[in-house]
Amino acid sequence: MDDSTPLPARKTWPALLGLAGLLVLVFCASLLLGSARIPVVQILRILTGQPAANQNWTYIILNFRLVRSLTALLAGAALAWAGLQMQTLFRNPLADPFILGINSGASFGVALVVLGSGLAGASFLAGLGVLGDLSLAVAASLGAALALGIIMLVGRRVRSNTTLLILGLMFGYATSALVSLLIYFSAPERIQAYTLWSYGSFSGVTWSQMRVMLPVILLGLLVLLALPNVLNVLLLGEDYAKTMGLNANRARVFILLSASLLAGTVTAFCGPIGFLGVAVPHLARNLLHTADHKVLIPAVGLMGAIAAVLADIFAQLPGAQFVLPINVVTSLFGAPFVLWIILRQRKGGTTFSV
Amino acid sequence: MDHFAAEKGRDDIFSLNTALLSTKELSIGYHPRGRFALVLAKGLNLAIQPGEMVCLVGPNGVGKSTLLRTLTRLQQPLSGEISLEGRPLKAYSDRQLANIVSVVLTVPVQTGAMRVEELVGLGRFPFTGMFSGLKPQDHQAIVEALKLVGALPLMGHFVYELSDGERQRILIARALAQEPRLLILDEPTAFLDVPGRVSVMSLLVGLAHEHGKGVLTSTHDLDLALRIADRVWLMGQEGSIVEGAPEDLVISGRFGLAFDRPNVRFDETSGDFRLNEQASGSVILRAEGLAWIWTKRALNRAGFNVQEAGSSQDALVTAVGQGKQTRWRLEKAGIITEHESIYSLLMALNDNNLTAGEEQYSEQFAREKDDRHDKNEHGHSD
Numbered sequence: 145m146d147d148s149t150p151l152p153a154r155k156t157w158p159a160l161l162g163l164a165g166l167l168v169l170v171f172c173a174s175l176l177l178g179s180a181r182i183p184v185v186q187i188l189r190i191l192t193g194q195p196a197a198n199q200n201w202t203y204i205i206l207n208f209r210l211v212r213s214l215t216a217l218l219a220g221a222a223l224a225w226a227g228l229q230m231q232t233l234f235r236n237p238l239a240d241p242f243i244l245g246i247n248s249g250a251s252f253g254v255a256l257v258v259l260g261s262g263l264a265g266a267s268f269l270a271g272l273g274v275l276g277d278l279s280l281a282v283a284a285s286l287g288a289a290l291a292l293g294i295i296m297l298v299g300r301r302v303r304s305n306t307t308l309l310i311l312g313l314m315f316g317y318a319t320s321a322l323v324s325l326l327i328y329f330s331a332p333e334r335i336q337a338y339t340l341w342s343y344g345s346f347s348g349v350t351w352s353q354m355r356v357m358l359p360v361i362l363l364g365l366l367v368l369l370a371l372p373n374v375l376n377v378l379l380l381g382e383d384y385a386k387t388m389g390l391n392a393n394r395a396r397v398f399i400l401l402s403a404s405l406l407a408g409t410v411t412a413f414c415g416p417i418g419f420l421g422v423a424v425p426h427l428a429r430n431l432l433h434t435a436d437h438k439v440l441i442p443a444v445g446l447m448g449a450i451a452a453v454l455a456d457i458f459a460q461l462p463g464a465q466f467v468l469p470i471n472v473v474t475s476l477f478g479a480p481f482v483l484w485i486i487l488r489q490r491k492g493g494t495t496f497s498v
Numbered sequence: 499m500d501h502f503a504a505e506k507g508r509d510d511i512f513s514l515n516t517a518l519l520s521t522k523e524l525s526i527g528y529h530p531r532g533r534f535a536l537v538l539a540k541g542l543n544l545a546i547q548p549g550e551m552v553c554l555v556g557p558n559g560v561g562k563s564t565l566l567r568t569l570t571r572l573q574q575p576l577s578g579e580i581s582l583e584g585r586p587l588k589a590y591s592d593r594q595l596a597n598i599v600s601v602v603l604t605v606p607v608q609t610g611a612m613r614v615e616e617l618v619g620l621g622r623f624p625f626t627g628m629f630s631g632l633k634p635q636d637h638q639a640i641v642e643a644l645k646l647v648g649a650l651p652l653m654g655h656f657v658y659e660l661s662d663g664e665r666q667r668i669l670i671a672r673a674l675a676q677e678p679r680l681l682i683l684d685e686p687t688a689f690l691d692v693p694g695r696v697s698v699m700s701l702l703v704g705l706a707h708e709h710g711k712g713v714l715t716s717t718h719d720l721d722l723a724l725r726i727a728d729r730v731w732l733m734g735q736e737g738s739i740v741e742g743a744p745e746d747l748v749i750s751g752r753f754g755l756a757f758d759r760p761n762v763r764f765d766e767t768s769g770d771f772r773l774n775e776q777a778s779g780s781v782i783l784r785a786e787g788l789a790w791i792w793t794k795r796a797l798n799r800a801g802f803n804v805q806e807a808g809s810s811q812d813a814l815v816t817a818v819g820q821g822k823q824t825r826w827r828l829e830k831a832g833i834i835t836e837h838e839s840i841y842s843l844l845m846a847l848n849d850n851n852l853t854a855g856e857e858q859y860s861e862q863f864a865r866e867k868d869d870r871h872d873k874n875e876h877g878h879s880d
Contacts (some may be wrong), residue, residue: 235608370628377623379612381605383572388676389596389624435610438631 156439159432163446167217170453174213177457179465180204207351213453215349215357219410220420220452221445222361224428225368226407227421228444229399232375232437240422241407245291245315247418250411251342252319253287258338259326284412285360289404291315343469344415346456357413364405365445367398372437375399379435419474420455423482424448430485451478517581518680518712519569519599520545524578526561526568535576538564539737542578546714548679551706553723553744554716556733557757562716563604565733566684569714570601582680596624600676602669602683609657614668617657618643621675643674646709647701663694670701681705683715687722695719699726720757724748724769732756772798781847782808785817789824793817796840800847813847 175187182201190196190205223241230239230246241247294315327335341348349357374395377385382392410417428443429435455473525540538561546552554562567573569580571587580587582598590598600621609617621643622636632640644650647667657665666686673681683702687695699715699722706713706728717723723730724744732740732747734756740747747753754764757771765772778801785793793815794804805812813830826843828835837843 373623373626373628377620379609380607380620381603383603383605384601384607385623386572386592387570387596387599387601388621389591389593391592429610433611435612436616 156432156434156443160439160442160446163443163450167446167450167453170450170457171213171217174216174453174457175205175209178204178209178460208347211349211351211354212347212456214354215414216346216452216456217449218357218361219346219414219417220424220448220450220455222364222406222410222448223417223421223452224424224444224448225365225441226403228425228428228437228440229368229371229375229403230421231425232378233396233399235379235381237426238422240418241288241403242316242416242418242421244312245294245319246288246404246407247411247416248316248319249287249289249291250284250408251287251416252323253283253285253290253408254341254412255323255326255338256287257283258341259330259334285405285408288408288411289400291319291404293400341415344417344471345467346414346452346459346470347467349413353413357409360405360409364402364409367402367405368441371395371398371402372441375437376435414470417452417470417474419471419478420448420451423478424451427451427482427485516548517545518548518550518583519714520581521569522579522581524568524580525576526564526573527576528564529574529576537576537737539733539739540576540578542739544731544739544741546680546712548712549706549710550712550728551703551726552712552714552729552731553727554714554731554733555718555720555723555756557735560733560735560737562733563684565739566601566682566714566716570599570682571595593624593627596676598678599680599682600673600678602666602673602681602686604684604688607657607665607669612657614649614652614655614657614660615640615644617668618671618675621672624676639675639677640671643671644668646674646705647671662689663691663698666690666694666698667701670698674705678711680712680714683713685716685718687717687719695722699723702726720753721770778802778848780805780808780812782806782812782814783817784815787820789817789820793826793840793843796844797847800844802847815843815847 175191176182176184180201182198182205186196186198186201187205190202191210196202196205226246227240230241230244231237233239234244323338327338330338374385374390377388377390378395385395386392407421424447425440425444428440428447431447432439432443434440451474452470455470455477458477459468459470459473461468521542521544523540524542524544525537526542527536527538529535542565554565556562564573568575569587571590582590582595587595607617618640619632619636622632622639625636625639626632641650641653644653647670649664649667649671652660652664652668657668660668666689670681670683670686673683681702686702687698690698699717699719702713702715703726705711727744729741730744730747732752734740740752740756742750748766748769751766754766757764763772764770781797781802781804783790783793783797783804783806797804797815813828816827816829818825818827826837826840828837828843828846830847835846837846
């Protein structure tokens, strides 16, 4: 008997390294491109803390472009991670946080804070200090967690992905109805603030907001990093996972926690950004041709970040004087690209099952 | 392998004490909220010994899957007790249970771009837990499991490239990678062709007999179960299970009771199912070997009682020759015809108005063959 038969090893790090390199490239490009022309050398000087030729440039790079690009990077990765977890948990290739109502929940939370605080007369958001940022993030995260909690509670009884998806859609309708109700009774300027938020944008985030957004996303990532084996086992379905010793309820709670932290926070600060969450995991599975979450988690994060930073560059539309809503860009440019990737693939149909 | 065999021998002696899995007055079914429980079966006292191949059979909808799900703790029993290696099933932690029992379910597995060894490697989850990766001993267990199911050459392939039979083997390998002492399978042969079924079932028997694992599998392949199982659990419509060696169940007539339908009848002599048709007559058949077996089957299918001897009113069929050269001579109501295929034989048997022309031709044809027929006469024993 030959006991030393080795398992074929597959090298995935070259692909991951390539993606990381691409991310650095795209990130640098996003710093370089903008309405003001700033030379590369000056950007490097600013980033390394040396005085730049123009004081305004320092301000633009540090307080606009850098924080915006960092926001895009984090948001893209976070949404893609949340989408990956939802697709695996529900074993449904169509699942993403938005479809299951997590973003609707977050929208509702934010609408409550932005619009509801106006109703209550307490304008603690007016200053938009750290407290305001925190309450926004907390409201969105709570809204997202509430949405997923309801879905799971009902979902555990129905046991069918299709039913669950319909439930998610219904929850979405219900929350948008509530949001509409809030809007109906709100002052115009608050409505405008909410509407702007709902278009999705990476440019609204300040450094003080980043101080909340970054740790929460890292927390969500930390939970996710404990889950690759669990997610892999869940690919076979909950019953199989249980017979392999997985505490399915606890696993579900952790996955929901991670996904709602990731998606909820992004939704709070950048608005309900669709498309990335559902498309990027498929893109990663397809390009790397794997179902292993140990590979998919870094790959999905990198690709989500690349996609979001790219989308942000397109949204700025170099040379134009206006900024497109990020949702418009991700879907308008992303959808044809993803379609092309799918159709190009020989075995596209099979890899697109979760 | 040798020590497995030795263990098995020892277990046979102490089999009463060392039941791998046993149930006491077990009731299974569903408990919908706010309604009375739907009891599928009750009063079940069952046991599986190590090294034993048990087939769970029964008509559709009697609760075979429910029983298997209850025994693997995917579902709660309504009442009664289940013990695994002498301890109550509910006393085990998820991880402990996964180290003793592993399953192959009927749910379709969507794996996406997963390779064979990755799928089998999922069975190592009880050993690796949440955090660690696969260690050398895990790799060895994966290779070992693939060897056991004879699927080592499939390593490196994507699961979606496999045939149904190959995928079923890989799913069994995944269960084996868990290094279970009890393997529970829900209709592992459901989507397979006949050779696939036989090979999966004999694989399972091998796991039981040569590797000392307890194997419990539900199946719809009754004839295979009858041939292969050490013990059959026969689940009937009335919500009870009769168990025993397959032959015991046939002789006691339990099989027939469980499966008979108005049009279908379990044939106790052959161990398979027959369509219940009115016999259209008796035929005396003289043939041997394969010709005997298949001609008899064809005549049965056409609704004739086949006899080896009988009255002169019965039609007489004599098969001559072997393989492609086999010819069938039919003597019916004084007319003799010769046929090159069973198909044409059956046509002639069912045709009550042979024309004069055919008759003449047939008789002449028969005379020509008579000499050769005589030479073969001694061979037409049964």
